[in-house]
Amino acid sequence: VSEHHCDARADEPSVLPPEMRGAVAAALTSRFPIVLWFGADDLFVVCNDGYIPMLGHPYPLVVVPGKSPVFLRDGRRPPVAALQEARREHNTATRELRPGSLVLLYTDGLIERPGKTLDQGFVRLRGGAARPDSPARRLHRPTLRPGHLGSSRSFAPVVPATATHIADARATG
Amino acid sequence: VELLIVDCEVRAEAVVVRAKGEVDSGTVNELAAQLGTALHQAAAHPSRLLIVDLQALTYFGSAGLNAVLDCHRQGIDTRTSVRLVAHSNLVVRPIEVTNMDTVLELYPTLSDALRGRHPEKER
Numbered sequence: 001v002s003e004h005h006c007d008a009r010a011d012e013p014s015v016l017p018p019e020m021r022g023a024v025a026a027a028l029t030s031r032f033p034i035v036l037w038f039g040a041d042d043l044f045v046v047c048n049d050g051y052i053p054m055l056g057h058p059y060p061l062v063v064v065p066g067k068s069p070v071f072l073r074d075g076r077r078p079p080v081a082a083l084q085e086a087r088r089e090h091n092t093a094t095r096e097l098r099p100g101s102l103v104l105l106y107t108d109g110l111i112e113r114p115g116k117t118l119d120q121g122f123v124r125l126r127g128g129a130a131r132p133d134s135p136a137r138r139l140h141r142p143t144l145r146p147g148h149l150g151s152s153r154s155f156a157p158v159v160p161a162t163a164t165h166i167a168d169a170r171a172t173g
Numbered sequence: 174v175e176l177l178i179v180d181c182e183v184r185a186e187a188v189v190v191r192a193k194g195e196v197d198s199g200t201v202n203e204l205a206a207q208l209g210t211a212l213h214q215a216a217a218h219p220s221r222l223l224i225v226d227l228q229a230l231t232y233f234g235s236a237g238l239n240a241v242l243d244c245h246r247q248g249i250d251t252r253t254s255v256r257l258v259a260h261s262n263l264v265v266r267p268i269e270v271t272n273m274d275t276v277l278e279l280y281p282t283l284s285d286a287l288r289g290r291h292p293e294k295e296r
Contacts, residue, residue: 056235056271078272082242085249086275112230114195118266 004084056081058118061104061129062097069129071122072103104171176200179207181214186287187222188215193229198239204237208244216251223248224286226258231262238273245277254278256286 056079059071075093078086097103104125111121177200178193188212196204208225215223225241227233241257248255259265260281268274280286 054196056238056273058270076270076272078276082273082276085246086272088275108235112232112267115263117262118270119262 036083057105057107059122061106061125062095063104063129064098065100069104069126071126177203179204179286181211183218187220188218189224189226190284191226191229195232196208196240197228197234199233201236201240205240205243208240209247212244212247212251212253212255214247216253219268221253222287223253223255224258224283225255226286227264228259230259230261230264233267237268238267238271240295241277242273254289256280256281256289258286263264267276 059073059076061069061071063069072093072095074095077083106125111125112118113121176195176197180191182189182191188211190207192204192207194200208223211225212223215221223244225244227237227241230237241255245255247253256278257268258280259268265274265279268277268279278286280289280291285292
């Protein structure tokens with residue numbers, strides 16, 4: 001997290017952009033899966049039906065109580081910033097989320113390690129998320145704060161949010 | 174100890190940049206600068222071809238992807254082909270997972286990149 005200039009500490013919700021506050025509040029109090037995806041101008045919040053523009057992040061991980069976590073590998077497309085240059089069409093995909101499901105969206109830097117492949121990172125993350133004491137299971141009530149604001153090195157002008165437990169996840173995942 | 178070493182070679186067939194080490198937010202400026210210089214050389218080269226050999230990288234994340242995407246776009250603007258070389262999963266998988274393999278030109282070897290041919294597509 002530190003290399004992305006995020007200190008991974010909890011901030012007051014007031015630091016969130018105003019248009020995010022209502023959506024975040026709804027997500028944190030909902031009994032149903034809600035996918036939030038933050039973009040520069042767009043914010044989609046739909047119960048059990050989240051449209052996820054591809055921003056170049058690794059596969060989202062779905063954690064369902066009592067089941068092995070699974071990655072959402074289908075429906076991928078290039079990052080929105082590079083879509084125009086893609087040489088082929090990309091399909092979309094849908095996945096029904098059961099109540100109680102957790103969709104773990106994470107930015108780059110969580111699973112990558114020098115000398116290790118992304119696939120090794122995926123295995124480590126899935127194994128960590130499956131543990132009952134996993135920090136990922138505490139992400140149902142994260143405190144969010146703007147992360148990449150001001151960064152010029154991003155695929156898209158994203159205003160992502162950083163969960164407070166990412167530092168824990170990296171340390172133990 | 175240098176985390177990233179980048180060198181550039183002007184060959185008869187193309188301009189070739191080789192990167193060795195880790196490309197992250199702390200080292201990417203070195204790669205971007207070298208790619209910019211090499212792209213200028215390639216634009217003046219008879220082949221109008223820049224090959225970026227990433228095979229010796231031990232870390233390649235979003236910062237590196239941004240750098241090669243910028244280079245790719247600048248190559249389009251200057252009508253210079255930019256081809257990447259890598260067969261290690263340390264480099265290939267970040268490109269595949271982000272679906273950037275549908276944008277960037279990726280070859281498993283330098284000779285394949287020089288020829289502009291994918292061996293698996295010729296079988």
